[in-house]
Amino acid sequence: MKTLKIPEATIIRLSVYSRYLTQLDKNGITTISSGEIADGVGGTPAQVRKDLAYFGEFGTRGVGYNVRDLNEQIIKILGLSNKWNVVIVGAGNLGSALTQYKGFLERGFNVVAVFDNDINKVGLRLSGIPIYPIARAEEIVKQERVQIGIIAVPAPYAQEVADTLVQAGVKAILNFAPRVISVPDDVELRNVDLAVNLEILTFNLGMNKK
Amino acid sequence: MKTLKIPEATIIRLSVYSRYLTQLDKNGITTISSGEIADGVGGTPAQVRKDLAYFGEFGTRGVGYNVRDLNEQIIKILGLSNKWNVVIVGAGNLGSALTQYKGFLERGFNVVAVFDNDINKVGLRLSGIPIYPIARAEEIVKQERVQIGIIAVPAPYAQEVADTLVQAGVKAILNFAPRVISVPDDVELRNVDLAVNLEILTFNLGMNKK
DNA sequence: GGGCCTATGTTATAATACTCACAAAGGAGG
DNA sequence: CCTCCTTTGTGAGTATTATAACATAGGCCC
Structure with missing residues (x-):
């Protein structure tokens, strides 16, 4: 987890991903791929993965991401774990x-x-x-x-x-x-x-x- | 006036320049340099000139910009000439x-x-x-x-x-x-x-x- | 348990945006 | 009218961000 320079655009997108994941979680979706996230928020799969890569590895190759886990990780990254x-x-x-x-x-x-x-x-x-x-x-x-x-x-x-x-x-x-x-x-x-x-x-x- | 690709950040800054120029105009300031604009809005002189250069030449070398004229030009650029x-x-x-x-x-x-x-x-x-x-x-x-x-x-x-x-x-x-x-x-x-x-x-x- | 398939994580490439430095141009003063 | 001084406009170089391509790893099925 190297904390170099994170583009502000990445932070904005992470916020949007999180909102989308919250919505999916409410609907009972448990797993999602970078491509599906990209479709949901109007981006590209590569961008989604790149954004996440700044902070670690959150997915499982060949499978995708666990919706709830990924959302919790992003919430943590954004500093929203506490009120x-x-x-x-x-x-x-x-x-x-x-x-x-x-x-x-x-x-x-x-x-x-x-x-x-x-x-x-x-x-x-x-x-x-x-x-x-x-x-x-x-x-x-x-x-x-x-x-x-x-x-x-x-x-x-x-x-x-x-x-x-x-x-x-x-x-x-x-x-x-x-x-x-x-x-x-x-x-x-x-x-x-x-x-x-x-x-x-x-x-x-x-x-x-x- | 080459209309290539204008960065969105440039448009945002032009809006801010315009607001600042409106304020200056109200205070009776007639002339301003890129450096003074930069100070006023928290940027650099080079950035101010570069932003303006996308759209033409609005200043007088050795002098600076006419506050009211420049503001009118920016308003025109932003498409705010009409309501x-x-x-x-x-x-x-x-x-x-x-x-x-x-x-x-x-x-x-x-x-x-x-x-x-x-x-x-x-x-x-x-x-x-x-x-x-x-x-x-x-x-x-x-x-x-x-x-x-x-x-x-x-x-x-x-x-x-x-x-x-x-x-x-x-x-x-x-x-x-x-x-x-x-x-x-x-x-x-x-x-x-x-x-x-x-x-x-x-x-x-x-x-x-x- | 081994091989295939899929989607990730990462590296390389391209595009974009910013910074800096300087030459050109206009005005002021002698 | 010529020279000096100031500030613009610009072009080259740098940094940053996005795109694309690829190698890796995990799961699943036979």
Whole structure:
């Protein structure tokens, strides 16, 4: 299990494989080949095997992979063996939607608190999850051992929220605000820009139209 | 202006440059160098110039780029010169949040309708945008000349919704459901899996911890 | 228990994307 | 008007990622 440099595209695909395997497992499928995985997720068999090869040998030659075992291995690789506590900053439309998004819990992410400075929202709950003022971020983060923060505030506030989260002790940030933010090197940062995704589509539409 | 193969990463960066340039323009900045853009968005000057070089020459040697002109060029490249009409399928938490997300309108995307089969929601409006039953998708899509559909329904319904959108005449789909879906070759498809983004973070946390 | 068959794991090859360094071009100043 | 200075645009070299081909290993059947 050599831990050289793993392409991010590989990690994304592993996530997708895992989701697919979970689905197969629910349907009672016990064994699958790299080719079948590839068909299921829209890839190639070689790519599937290459992705897995970064982390070890999980299959049986001539047979394929055990669905449940492989999924457990991938979940372990992705660091999802244990649950993760998450906080969300911003109780607007997007923040509220993310707070109540069931897909997070299914993959082991537990939203323990939402932060917002709107006094009309503080004290309320979203699907049982309490809304606190941002001033209490550090307290809650330490108390609940939160390692991941999600930023869902308007762009102008994104950097100061990031600073607050870092100060509070969060080790990874998922930023939904359409603004480039900077964090210390030891904090993982990932940006999800909703509009950018639409822009890639319109670019491609323009390319193929000719 | 040779239109060979443009890396997707380049398109993503162009979107980010554009956002940054818009911000600079609002602040009255008129001229900028590739190095300053790089600083602003967290990249390298060479990368900025290379990205732009795919599409032409936009700067003045010894001076830099005109902020407003460059932004207009990038907007044109991304296909954002004209407004795009968009429909969203799914009026749950995520669909509602996306419908009311201001970042889309800022970038030229106009949400004209939401579809949902929940009879308690049909007929209501989200920030003025009407909710219709999915059966009316084809009618509305044609009437409003919609080219882009956003899927924000639970995973099990994602494929049938995609089929419906394709049938209705949509040419690009942004899929938020955590399920691999397939569409005809002439339809652009892009997936945004919210949980996958968190999983990349946890993978990286695991890597750096050792 | 030995040979055949199948799907894996791996190595080699190709394609793609990034980095660096430099020459060319425009503007400013004398 | 010529020279110097700055920053672009580009082309070569490097690194990374994906594709394809192949040898290996495990199971199954006779």
